[in-house]
Amino acid sequence: MTVLAVTLCLSWLFWTLSVVWRHRKPGAAATALQPVLVAYASQTGSARALALQQQQALGGPAQASILPLSELVPRQLSQVQKAVFVVSTYGDGEPPDNGRRFYRELQNLTADTAADGASGVLSSLAYEVVALGDSSYPKFCQFGVDLFSQLARLGAKATAPLQTRDQQQTAAEGSVIWQSWQLVSRQRLNAGPEPGLYLLRFNTAQPLPNWRAGDLVAIKPYNNDQATARRYSVASVPADNELQLVVRQQVNEQGEPGLCSGWLTDSAGLGQRIKMQLVQNPACHIAEYQAPLLLIGAGSGLAGIRGHLAERAQQLQAGPAWLIFGERTATLNQPLQAELTRWQHAGVLQQLDCALSRDPDNPRYVQDIVAASAEQVNRFIGKGGHVYVCGRYQGMGLAVDVSLRTALGNAAYQQMLAQGRYHRDLY
Template sequence: MTTSSLPQLRASADDAPQTRQLAAPQQQRRYWNWKQVWFQLHWFIGITAGTVLVIIGLSGATLAFKDELLDLMNPGVRHVAVETRTPLTPAQLSNIAAAEHGQRVASITMYAEAGAAPRLFFAPKNGQRRGESIYLHPYTGATQPALAGAEFFEWTESLHRWLLLPRDPGRQVAGALALCLLGLALSGLYLRWPRRPLDWRTWLTFDPALKGRSFLWNLHAVAGTWCLVVYVALTLTGIYWSYDVVRDNIDAWAGKPPRMAQAPAKKGGGKAPAVDISLAWTSFQLHAAGWTLASVRLPTRAGEAVQFTWLASDAPHERARSRMSIAPADGTLTESEPYSQQALGSRLVNIIYPLHMGTYFGLPGRIIVTVASLGLPLFAITGWMLYLGRRKAKRAVQAQRAMLGAGAANKQNTGLPTLVAYASQSGQAERLALESARALQQAGVAVDVQSLDRFDPAQLRQYQRALIVASTFGEGEAPDGTRRFARLLQATTGTPLAGLEFGMLALGDRHYSAFCGFGHALAQQLHALGATSLFPLIEVDKHDPAALAGWSTALARCSGSAIDAIGVQEEASYAEWRLARRVLLNPGSLGGELHEITLTGPADATWEAGALAEIIPCNADGSDGEGSHPDSAHHAPRSYSLASLPSDGELQLLVRQERHAGEENQGHGLASGWLTRFAPLGSPIRLRLQANPAFAPALVDVPCIYIGNGSGLAGLRAHLRARQRAGLARNWLLFGERQQAFDSVCGAELQGWLDTGHLARLDKVFSRDGERQYVQDRLRASANELREWLAQGAIVYVCGSLQGMATGIDAVLQELLGQEGLDALLAAGRYRRDVY
């Protein structure tokens, strides 16, 4: 934004109270809406269960390709060279293995693939849950070498399924972790639910150009969305095996017999009747055309049939197995249950394992499950980094509060302390007040530092002496946060302040007719209430060193000791920046040309959203604008809201080209004409950065409402970029301009934020299109939504023209909240303005 000269509200104002209010009430008060509750649950589960979930994810990824890894580590064990002779039958293989190992054979798994080694299972010995298994050479029946790495994968499976704990409690813990992962997935889905959920780009597009916290959040959210369906499938299927009550109920619904009934009636490695299963095997091959895998369970008692569980070549997945029973004596088929004829419930239950392993979708499914499992460390790392970043930011805010309050009260000396109070808009008054308080303390004077934002006029009676630093906002008005104090003081009658001595340092800008207007009004009212002056009111025009020296002298008289000069460090030097480019944003607009000005400067330059740039203007011919005209306003530095962040790598401004009658500078405003028209690309621009704490960003998880018009979008854009990079998405932007066809300023960026959910709501109002309407009208029409946002703790930011837009927004808020409600909003630091 720009003005024809440095605005009083910026040159002389300050902020301190606003910054402190952000740090204190906003940190101390949480607005527990549902989204906030889910956010707290999401990060709490993530930083607690997330670490253990990493172990489950990595172990699951390891098991996904276990067979391939074992074959790679053990060539020639599970697959042998194909020979021309016929492979041995199950009967031959079981006889050879039983004779060689002296154990009863329980079952044997055969493979139709040539060269695949059958796997034979012995009956479990007493006290064992399951028996040993070996692989046999399909052509000789010789026992194959033990698989190298098999013990590692068994250990990994125990880690994955029950975290190496005893089996039953381990399953319970693993199930609880599965529920945690399900909660993380669903809460993450809720937290990033965008305004336009049907736009796939909103969900699945990752922006690699992001940096820092914003990059982490975007990676965390987008990758989580990609993996969401997989995690839901993994957790739901994992819960099936973790809790008996879940598994038993699902099995009962599916018509499966209870697991105890499914178990073998007899355990142990004792002798079983010798049964020749040759005829049964021949019969099976006749009735199961196209089989690829067959598990043959041998009878455990006389008269029992041989049980076959087999997989057809056209089976939809690895657990889609048919069942068959064949009498061993004559090969009679006693029972046949193809998979396609099994009950629907039973078939659905059989899908659980393939879904969990990803094999239901073949090799692509296994790859997807593996990648998703390997993604759990990514979410844990990025989640921890985001959490630690929030902790660091919180500690920084707490440290800032401690620094601002360091000189607030020094009660070591006897007697009443001297009140050092300030009324601040952009931060200068607070800085001068704190510096004055520290100087007085060093001189042995007890002080009590207070912001008039949170001060009641009645409290003045507690003091005998007060030193006040008062900034003026706009045309003689009180700073935003001090309006309540000023109103209450004006309503006070009588002489309750008789006996109070006060000194006033009034900050202002002589360009405005009501120079230091609020300081004078405040002093006048204090006099009317019976207070007396310690010394004549001291006016400061911007950073006038002579006036500040007078203030230092006055403080020295009050303390009886020498006082170092106050405010000397306020005058920062101007650095040389370069004009990198300028872009006209509204060609054809009815309003003045609006340009995006890009500057490059010192590599170590840093600022935060809401900061300002003071620029020394030049004449159209490039000559120094300072001192080129007898009017002091002519050569004053111009102040602009920064539209970018340091992480953007450049400083951006939105500058409205000012036009006026006359030949000077070809009818252009001094600074705006230089920046938007006359300055050659690459030319030097003298600039200094100015903090603006009253318009500081809210980088905590509260909603924010951004309202502005014209070049006021600059400051709002910087705020929204900062919120995006902090992963804070509850943002509502109301922006006004003239014509949609010509004045859709930064339209692509705003629409992108809306599409990705960074903007929860975007209202663009164009006053010259159809019915004449302004942002204050749209805000009034959205009163219900505004109430909801404010009830959730929303902070309101206003940036743009003071007359019309800003005063209109003020009126709407007063209508909606009443005077007391508006005062409370200001006092809480939840109504922040940067207007001109």
């Protein structure tokens, strides 16, 4: 009995330590930093790629540390002589998800605290800010502008003016080889007069590259190197032995199809080769397969959702997954319905709820299901569950964020964000 008791106590202790380690506060453990730090905030991987280039230009890992802002707290800035911040702007001028906690803590510092208190001596910090943004949005590089100002307010010394870059013109994409993929199948997933939603399948004669659920592909319309690349969520995993995309055909006010979506869903012929570039998106990687996973999306957001379900299907003893998915109307050919049903029967998908925004009897959106199921959402996510949201930022993405914050309560919502359990692939 004594041996059994000791064994149980040790097992409990190791389990407790593992939970504490997984959910420790970011930056709580002392991190040995080089005199120069490159810190990045990235929603889709562009800032991370550019930050890695900055690190190499500064002498590599031997001379410069690199950290996402999600793993940095302001007091750690007292350990370095210079910090180079490479940050994207997300949504309506916001920080990316992996920079929100750091920026909130930075805003809460006062100049006196920063200069004299335990939070760090920002008056001895030299810094630069490289801001990435999309010049088609009115608040171009707004987070970079705000971060630059906050650091100056706290006494840090800028060694260069704020650098702004249009995300489409950065060197990050050009540093990766474009690979040729052949379009082998195109299937419309919806019916009726609404813009088509298409499942596209591609294969390649080259060695199949490695990618993760949550990653993206960049595509230049009509293989035109001068065109601005569009990014799409990857809907498959390497185990599928093909690359899949789910693309909504965009239509402008004149009824003309979008330059890239129209090409992919209509103009490109079967068998045509299309150049693509896989883009890592670590913010949307989910490695804790045993943790509960709430998937929320609408329309072409099914792409990222399908990728995560396919990845979980490859794991033994994966945790429960719950999908809340939205479309405009019910059609005879529901998006990938047969595959979703198969995953339900296999236990990969525990629960599936659909919201039809144009249903004549019960119109609703995915955020309505989250709000109506607030108690269940809270229990399901608990203290260790992950949430992945894929689809449009305006409308669905913002509304889901509000519903989640209400369902969880602000404290649990902030904890989920700080622990990297909230993944948003929104466009």
